[in-house]
């Protein structure tokens with residue numbers, strides 16, 4: 001184990017020459033793939049900065065959360081822009097994390113000695129999804145509380161399918177998240193703590209491992225025939241990263257300024273949560289959960305759960321399962337996965353209507 005770890009973290013390379021002077025980026029048809037991780041990093045930094053600004057006014061209590069978000073939107077100078085940037089950037093971070101996963105997969109960047117880089121990456125992706133899930137509840141409106149209720153109820157369904165000894169695990173997770181018999185102040189406090197303390201700390205720790213191993217091993221080869229040309233990481237690739245980030249910032253600013261994210265959902269900030277009010281008809285999670293939401297609506301619950309468990313296991317074990325697979329086959333798998341994600345995210349509702357005879 002120690003030998004494995006020391007070969008995966010060759011600390012003798014922790015010096016200026018290896019990390020800066022000698023680091024090269026291969027030039028080939030997939031070179032663009034090396035910039036996808038940097039974009040995810042950029043949107044994460046935006047999340048931290050805009051999130052800290054939102055914290056200046058946001059109140060995590062059931063009586064004030066909704067009003068504080070409304071105040072940010074209507075009365076705080078630049079508040080609507082910052083909130084829109086935070087929401088747009090969360091979607092873009094998840095989008096590019098998925099693109100980054102699929103490109104590093106098809107470039108076989110998980111092959112030895114980069115197994116830990118890959119596994120840390122999978123953990124980062126899961127954490128990013130939990131960020132989305134916990135952030136959704138914070139405005140404490142009719143939509144967000146009811147959608148969270150539905151999600152917490154599905155944890156009960158998981159418990160109901162497991163043998164008695166194991167059924168306690170989902171029950172424990174639900175209690176840990178909900179903090180009481182019903183969704184309320186304890187739930188909001190816990191989601192808030194997760195969203196602003198626990199997850200950022202976890203993400204930063206794992207990101208350090210991810211980036212350190214990327215730096216120590218340099219860029220992977222990326223294609224089958226080793227590239228004959230390369231360029232220096234500092235300053236060439238880094239300056240390209242900065243150019244890309246500047247364009248991303250401009251696009252994000254224009255989007256947040258002109259197109260409030262809420263405009264895309266049929267329930268904008270809506271009304272504050274009313275425990276006696278009706279659950280809004282047709283509530284749906286954010287688009288980045290459609291890949292699991294629509295299968296849950298259309299297929300038996302146990303089947304979706306088994307598929308999810310298998311996909312998660314395959315993701316974690318990718319460096320070993322696909323050790324001998326060619327890059328052509330990896331690219332074909334990545335294209336199929338991207339196709340599924342695109343189709344379900346864009347046409348999920350139409351597919352649902354088709355199979356359910358237009359009831360949705």
Ligand code: HEM
Pocket residue numbers: 033034035036037038040041044097100101104107109110114117118119120121122124125128207210211214218219220221222
């Ligand atoms: C918060 C999420 C993430 C951030 C901020 C991030 C950041 C980065 C950065 C900056 C790089 C170096 C540039 C590049 O090669 O693109 C990188 C490389 C890498 N990332 Fe990520 N990443 C994240 C998630 C993931 C995920 C979900 C995976 C896949 C499961 C992954 C797998 C890899 C691999 C294998 C490399 C090495 C690429 C190579 O050497 O060619 N990362 N990441």
